[in-house]
Amino acid sequence: MIINRIRALLLPIILLFFSFCGAGVGDVSLELSGGYTYRVEGSMKYIMADHIFKDNIYPEVIKYSYNKDFILAVQKPNRDRGVTFLSNELSSMYQILVNVDENERSSIIDRYDSHNSTIISEQSLFNTLKNNLSVNNSIEDIKQGHVISDSVLNNDPYYQKVFSNDVNYWIIEHRDTKGDNTSSVLHGPLSEQEYNGMREHLGIPDDLVL
Template identity: 30%
Template sequence: MKVKNNIQIGLLLIPYFFFLSACQGLGDAADDLGNGYVYRSDGGMRWINPGGSIYADGIDGNVLKYKYNHDYIIAIQEPSEEYYKSHFSSIMIYKYSGLLYDSLAIKNADVHQKKFLNSRWWQDSTLRKRMAAHISPDNNNDNAVIESIVDSVIKSDPYYKLIFSGKLNYWIIRKKDNELFGPFSQGEYLRKRHELGIPKELAFDKE
């Protein structure tokens, strides 16, 4: 049964990996940042894919600047409604699919999956049922409806409203535990990097 479930979830995630490959093939850039994190640019859209798991946190578009070392990634983001309506909606489909159609996934959830399971995306039963109603095990999804649902969450949820409240956001990723910090204003970012002990060599110009 476990083998069958693993095969099923593998088949469900095939489109996700094709999605990433297509982005890499069509994009202007793909930069390996270490620990599974990859900076991608697809035309005018730029973002950082999470490391190790689709449930881990990356940095959504548009990423204007980024730097990294062995331990950290720092980035400046100009939040893009276009990104959240298209790319982000696609990623959410794969996250839901990986849990809706694998009977063992929730029981055996890893730390990244548990974080998603504890988020509004899953804990809000009405939202979860709305998303599930338009996501099918054969990837025959109603993308337009899903984009509309995701858009409504982004416009109402305090976390996403915070992301879009300013023109620029600063983010920090600690690679060793895939921990994402942000969104920050520049002042909040400077205080957080000091708290984390990020070396001065890893910094943007004029910090």
């Protein structure tokens, strides 16, 4: 099944993240809720999903809190690291989607409905990846992935907002939690005022604070 193939790719994707910064004795990995993990690798701090087609919160995550229904985070965005993370994610998603037919590709994208899966569903970007990347994850592929991701960050309104702010607030809302099939929605980037309004709208309990 395609889902098993996707899960099989999670380990090398995680190892790829390590390869960019190097694992050390001070590194931390803490399980949160909904399949998300808070990771510290050297000076890099971020929140990572358990699935490549879910949204992540890129470095630097400077505060976080969670319960079984929500994850709250404050991010001081780092654009250089954002390029690296986005490049890794787009490359990994492409390597999955290029090997399936168009109907299955649409099914995967619709199921997870994350921002990055929406981006890669655009035929122009998918064709750009297809024309510039191989499935070998070579050094040249990594370089080309960075160039493509840098262009996405420059032109995509979502990422323009993320990296134009000094500080972003985020809320990950878990819905329909059933074993491994947690459906999560990422709200953000938010200003502090927007964050407080979203807290009230979502009914986040007062004892869950940053």
